[in-house]
Amino acid sequence: MSFLRRLRTSAALRRGANDGGVLAAIRSELSHELASSAPSIPAPFSSQDAPDFVTVSDAPQAQDVLLRRRDDSEEVLVSALLAPLQFVDQAPLPRDALMKVFISKSGVVPVLHFDCRTFWVGEAGGEADCAIDAVRYHPIPGEAGDVRYQGPEIRDLNPGLQAALQEYLVVRGVNSKLASSILQHLLQKERCQYLSWLKTMEETFAKGR
Secondary structure, three states, X not given: OHHXXXXXXXXXXXXXXXXXXXXXHHHHHHHHHHHOOOOOOOOOOOOOOOOOOEEEEOOOOOOXXXXXXXXXXXXXXXXXXXXXXXXXXXXXXXXXXXXXXXXXXXXXXXXXXXEEEEEEEXXXXXXXXXXXXXXXXXXXXXXXXXXXXXXXXXXXXXXHHHHHHHHHHXXXXXXXXXXXXXXXXXXXXXXXXXXXXXXXXXXXXXXXX
């Protein structure tokens, strides 16, 4: 919801760029955000439900988070960011996260690449889960493979194979608990970024008075 309020605030600023109500509107929104006790700097990703994953990248101003799980024989990389807002009858739907999972075996190619969507089960802020949208492989690590055969749509696969691929991820820690932790973290990160944006806007307009 922070991103939606940011869009509305931006529109209000454009409409009232030449009147004295802009600074008051910004301060009103800033007060609303501060009342929620949201920290100004997002905490680094951590989850007791995903202890095997370590954070590779999670810059406060970046939109994504990159996690890694590694043992002697295998590495699992998980990259995630919030999906764009979607609406039904002008009402925003709960935010999903887009997640890429890369699995590689030590000294072995290819690299398996799963495109997944992380979503709330029921109301936002409760439990979450993830589903596979696509699966492919890269013959060489880092190769996008755009011109290569990508395989069939996941929905066209035999249901038994779909279930086996989902279980393949679950065994490697890519499960509902990780999905919940990632979604919560990305939403908190966005709220902190929105708060920072409001503070910068307040300083800018206050200096112009």
